[in-house]
Structure formats: structure tokens, C-alpha cells
Amino acid sequence: MPKNYMENIVDHLLPSILENFENICLCKQCLEDIKAFSLNHLPPLYVSTSQGYSYAKSNELDRQFKINVTQKIVEAIEIVQNNKRHDMK
Numbered sequence: 850m851p852k853n854y855m856e857n858i859v860d861h862l863l864p865s866i867l868e869n870f871e872n873i874c875l876c877k878q879c880l881e882d883i884k885a886f887s888l889n890h891l892p893p894l895y896v897s898t899s900q901g902y903s904y905a906k907s908n909e910l911d912r913q914f915k916i917n918v919t920q921k922i923v924e925a926i927e928i929v930q931n932n933k934r935h936d937m938k
């Protein structure tokens with residue numbers, strides 16, 4: 850089963866994006882929903898293991914690509930926070 854490296858890229862970018870948000874829920878469920886939503890709205894990225902590893906770890910990700918992924922993650926955060934699947938704490 851090939852690995853979708855978009856997942857690594859989302860994992861890589863998510864923490865710094867979350868820092869720009871205040872008063873959002875960062876529980877496991879919301880984080881999982883944010884990731885799932887992002888990945889559902891981004892094209893999967895299947896590459897060979899060694900290539901994928903360096904690609905996902907690289908800070909040299911193409912600028913426009915990074916902007917596109919960041920936009921989807923921001924969208925995901927907003928949608929998940931407006932539709933939390935659990936009660937307010």
C-alpha cells in the first residue's frame with residue numbers, strides 16, 4: 850500500500866498554522882478532523898519511500914504548493930471549529 854505523503858506534509862505544516870489561531874479546540878478529535886478534512890480536499894501524493902521522505906521533511910517545498918496546502922488546512926480548521934463533533938468544554 851503506497852503511503853500518501855500529503856499526510857506528512859499536513860503534519861509538518863499544521864503546528865505552525867495552529868499557532869495563528871486563538872481560542873480553538875486542540876483536542877485529539879478536532880485535530881483528527883482537521884487532518885482528515887485537509888487530506889480529503891488535497892490531492893494525494895504518492896511517491897517512492899526515499900523520495901517521499903526527503904520531500905516531506907524538506908523545508909524547500911515549492912512556495913505555491915505550500916500556500917495551497919496551507920489554505921486548505923486553514924479552511925479545515927475553520928470548518929471543524931464551527932462544527933465540533935463534541936460538546937463545548
Ligand SMILES: [Zn+2]
Pocket residue numbers: 874875876877878879880933935
Ligand atoms: Zn475538540
